Amino acid sequence: MIEETPSIVNNWIQDWSLLSESWRVGLVVFALVFGTAVVAYIASFVVGAIERRFKKTDNAWDDALLHAARRPVVAFVWLQGVYWAAEVAHRYSDAEIFSVNDTLLQIGFVWLLVWTLLRFIKQGEEILTSPLKMKTPMDYTTVNAVSKLSRAVVIITAVLIALQSLGYSISGVLAFGGVGGIAVGFAAKDLLANFFGGFIIHLDRPFKVGDWIRSPDRNIEGTVEHIGWRLTTVRTFDKRPLYVPNAVFTQVAVENPSRMFNRRISETIGIRYADVGQMATIVADIRNMLENHEDIDHDQTLIVNFLAFNASSLDIMVYTFTKTIQWVRFHEVKQDVLLKISDIIEGYGAEVAFPTRTLHMPDGVRVASNQAGKGDSGDASNAEPGSSRAPVDGSEGSTETQGDSAEATGN
Structure with missing residues (x-):
């Protein structure tokens, strides 16, 4: 409480009689908030300078840690400064809002830690998949799956710690979750099927982001854009997005031509x-x-x-x-x-073949032109291109025709 603040501030508030007590408290709160702003600016500048200096080194992880911690550090300064100001106000005020200062401080610390870890996980994901920062980059799909699992672990742990800070029993929450999980499991079996389908995809890795896949069992073909815990996004070749539930991939055959x-x-x-x-x-x-x-x-x-x-x-x-x-x-x-x-x-003077048809004509049959007015249809010199004449000297002949059809007439 107020005893934790510097004694000079407490003595100044209690003994300086030039202003009323409310004015003195207001000035102290203003000074604490203003000082917090100054310290936050200095902290941001210092962390930024260290971060720029570390960027010149070959180690990418120190850059990731500083980049992840920069904003949470500034937020921590603000959290601590506002807490001190609220403690000073609480000493001279009966407002109920100031009674939760300690609880808000604890939850704030948990939130800042979670924020830092999530930012660091994101930075680590970028480092592990970047060919510029790693000699042998890891597979994006695997790294993405591990990062999602890490985020889930951090968030769940933070929620349990926050509940404990608020006075709830974690054992009771876990017991309620076990009983309620059965009911939720029956009600959301499709959702769970998709979740475990996504887990199997990340485990077996039949495909990854960027692969061209297709399924002979379903009308699925395109490039994988995203593998989520419920849906996999496939961009078809006509550039339309196709959202496929993960459970589908546990039931159909998937071909991966990219491999x-x-x-x-x-x-x-x-x-x-x-x-x-x-x-x-x-x-x-x-x-x-x-x-x-x-x-x-x-x-x-x-x-x-x-x-x-x-x-x-x-x-x-x-x-x-x-x-x-x-x-x-x-x-x-x-x-x-x-x-x-x-x-x-x-x-070799040869030709690529194309479909042809051979017609065998009986004796005394000739092929007439399809168009009238072209002269004597029996005169070979007047025959149209694409038509042909059968021999008329009494011997049986054959002719190959292509293009316009020919009409066979008898003498």
């Missing part, structure tokens, strides 16, 4: 039946091109083989893997590979 080692090129390329004589050399040249391509991973499976006789083409299977896993760069490499394959095919 692939290579991207695959798997193509089937067909050439004409007329180019069957060049098939072996074309296949060999394509394989040689891929084996010498700088963007192809030669430690992975590489297959170039004549695959099958298809309806309109002779199929070649090209199966290989790129070194890059970046989506844009992969398509650049794939384009380069396909263009080089096209050049190899053209280099």
